[in-house]
Amino acid sequence: MEIRTDIRTDELADMPEDLRAEMEITSKSRRDFMKVTGMAAMGAVIAGCTAQDITVKPMLRKPEGVTPGVPYEYASTCQMCSANCGTWMKVRDGRPMKAEGNRDHPQNQGGLCTLGQAQLWNLYNPDRLHGPWAKEAPEGWDEADARQQWASLDAAVAGALKAGSVRLLTGTVNGPAARAVIQQFCDKTGAKHVAYDACSAWPIAAAHRDTHGSARIPHYRFDNAEVVVSFDADFLGNWISPVEFARQWAKHRDLRFGKKSMSRHIQFESRLSTTGACADERFRVRNAERGAVLADIANRLGGNFGEPGKHAVPAADLERIVKELRTAGRLGLVVSGSHDVKQQRLINWINDKLGAYGSTIELEPYSQQKLGNDEALNALVKELESGAVKTLVLWGVNPVFDLPNGAKFKELLAKVPNKIAISHHADETASECDWIAAEDDANEGWNDFEPIRGLHTLAQPTVRRLWDTRGALQSLLKWAGDNEGARDYRAFLQGFWEKNILAGMAWATAVALGVRDRREPTAAPAFKGAGDVSGVGSVAAGDGFEIVTFESYNLGDGKHAGNGWLQEMPDPLVRASWTNFAAMSPITMANKGLEEGDLVEVKAGEATCKAPVVRMPGAAEDVVVLPLGYGRTHAGRIVHGMGEESEAVDPDRKSIGDNAYPLSVAGFGSVTKVGSYHRLALIQTHDSQEGRPLAKDTALELWKQDQHSGNHHEIPPVDVTLWKRWEYKGHKWGMVVDLNLCTGCNACMMACQVENNVPIVGKDEVWRRREMHWIRIDRYFEDTRNADGKGIQDGNQTTLENPEVVFQPMMCQHCENAPCETVCPVIATSHSDEGLNIQTYNRCIGTRYCANNCPYKVRRFNWFNYKHRDLTMNLVLNPDLTVRSQGVMEKCSMCAQRIYDGKRTSALHKTKPKDGQILTACQQTCPTQAIVFGDQNDKDSVVAKLGRDPRNYAVIAEINTRPAVTYLTKVRNRPAKPHEKAELEKSHAHGHDGHDH
């Protein structure tokens, strides 16, 4: 471009002489004049600004020991599921901001699952009940006066309880004081207490009643097990106590820090679960055949349980597994999620035969995480049928939704004269009741738990009640006539604990720790014999598809369907969000002429469920897999207005997906295509790595020969860069993710979402690939071969029968040679001298060049302003980082706010952050501790040590991005496959030059 040089700087030069004289402005004075007007303009700017006053209202009295802007952690107990892990709730300026696992808690040891991380949505959810609810407002009901409403409700309930024949239906209640309250309520009102779990583990308890004389669920010890054989027990997903089990399991799977051995994990299952995906060997066994496989194993172990029916597992494999179990002996463990009591008895027999009781299975102290009793529930339903129940009190359960015969329960409920619910929501069941005593959120009240016998934990309020709700136990005490306990439940709880539990510990200490561990070794009941296992080896026959249902990984048993974070969290395996699905093996799909996105109706008898078909390689053939928990209609606004899916299922229905509970006991049914359904919100649509080494794996056998096995680079990076090499003189932050330990549980995704103000975008936007998660877990089906030696590639999708799975957490890799930094026209993304790739939101103009140039696809663009539709939800936002607005790019910052916080804390003592002092949100919550963050410049840091591990590699290192995030090769404890051996030999032939160190 030509630069003009003829621009006149003195525009007065051409002015007529007379005018010029009149104005009498010399060039000097004109400059002064411009100064004056310039100041005026500045004045105008200032005037414009001062129009926006920001007010600040300090407290009248500052609570002692609380400083504004400083977060405090309070020990509490997670109540999202009945596993009841210990938490530390981070509270800042009076509001809970983030839940973290309690690192001193013997159960979860710092880990927390997706649900636990998402609990704050439930707290701030504006859709929960704000006060007591009456189906028909009685006379004098004052909409504005909650006190009057509670009085009105309590009076009505007192009347109803006098009617006699009271039943109290709850979920698992394991807290000692909570159980005392229930006892008090039952004594006072003559009520009978019945507990059930929507996703029940009762068959395990029932089997132990028969084989050991005591109905209890044992406390499993995966940390003692060297051979784990699981039959449909999803213990890394959501079975009984998943975080605890994952941590225990990981202990024997960890090959870091010089460990050389791994446990063996063999999974027999009908669907593909996260646990199965992490197993060393996995066999596809339909539910109908499970008993036959079990009987076959038991027979081979020396039992005589009849001729097993025909099943899919080759005899040679079974023989091998039995041999391994026999060798492991008391270090073996067989678990099952089976709902067949006979099968569970057989499991007990096998475990007893191995000597596992007392070693990998503890019957004392035992688990109290699922106390539901299906038999008692069935008895209650019978009573309801006979009309014997006059008053039914329901607490925290939703049987109309989550019983297989929920519709019938609804009819029976209508016939009960007095129905009272204690609930957070006017859910499907509570809205059928006369009264709802609106329940406090878990974070608003005191409570206690005993997840494992003798392990007593406390939950304390971390926020003042947001609305006019009341603790469930307070309600029960009130109705039992204990006004004092109802008024001040903390005092009741403290009194109870001081009398029965603390045993010398100060109350304040117990509150601070959150745990009073009084587990003691006591004599466990002995095995008495397998009992009735007749016909356990037979294979049930049925027509059409076998229907397999499972507790959804994100919605729990359906309780959390109103939680937007959880709805947007994709299923770890089929990678669908905001939807239920009918998953099946691609081979079955091909045989039945079904395609992904077809809307099918699964039908068994009267029960139906409509869902879109998704692919689940690894599911047994002719099996349709349905998640439980979808189809809630009364779960707040989150399940409404998500539009298309609900309309496709049923135009009159406002729910996400269809309820699969009615099919949960069906066994067999039909699958019919009823339409097509294109807008399937899949977060990942490509299953294969296309032979590229992104998520690497190897076999233990080969790894023992050569620790670089599986990690040989075919293409070494060419170290060329446009820029001067970075020098990291102080810290150089980095992260190492051990693929061997990642179970794909999504907890890191949720922790990141809560910590970093990551918005949800809704189904339609996810369908447009516009999800905002800063960290995602890629799930790849391994490109290995089928039994017939053929690998089938159908377009992008693998159609393997039983592919191996590898999970890979993928977040910003914080490249040293970052492709994004080079292309940003406004330097909104830059490199820090501590090795981080920084995104500066206030500088970003949204060109999206960076996202286009990112080879890892980890940058997220704000296509809209994702505002909370209710301001209450804004309370969940982390005040330590920006809430991004429309048109801005964002991505993982490696929790920059935590790094600076850690550095600041250390600098106060003139030190540097110690290794392990700064924990990123994803690392902190990881149940298996697969993620390690630290300073790579510190040679002794864990992250630096793991950087030198032969398994360490960077993803697509060949393009020389030099990421700060590296991975450790997954090692499978199974015999090496021929192609793996061949690859290792090939790399040896080429020498070791290509290693990525």
Added chain:
Amino acid sequence: MNAKLAILFLMLTIGTAMPVLLGIRDTFDVQLANLHTGYQPEQPIPYSHRLHAGYLNIDCQYCHTAADQSRHAGVPNLQTCMNCHNTVKGNTTESKERIALLASKFADGTGVEWKKVHNNPDFVYFNHMTHVRIAKNGEGFTCQECHGPMENEGVAHQQNILSMGWCVNCHRTWNEEYKKQGWEPAAPLNCDACHR
């Protein structure tokens, strides 16, 4: 003549610039960051720093207690005021009225809604504790180094521009000094030190 013309131009400029700037601000919801120098909002009670911090020589952190512990320096809670004003009732009509207003707002629990004088934009994460306790190798800055001599003024106003250039210049200048003295950690110049 000159002066008249100047005034005319001044008014014209203000007349055109004001609506344009206000328009820009309101339309795009832009916060015109860090140009608040001189901002002195009218406070519900015209508290004088000169009297308290200057004449009475009360330490800044007697009231702004969180300055050495938190991101925020903290606006004092009313109990802090009442520590003295339970007995100090004022000696002029005006001061008696003001103290009585304060006492009544404390007694009836309504509290006082102060106007915030120093407002960083939402995307700036300034931390008081770092500057008060960690900077200068632990010596820390005095409040006056950023806020100016508050002890000399009546109702508080913003004395320094507090713009990004102002912050960064200080960080750069001090880093030179840090280098000379061999202190650690240096004042960071990474974007994420303030923007995240």
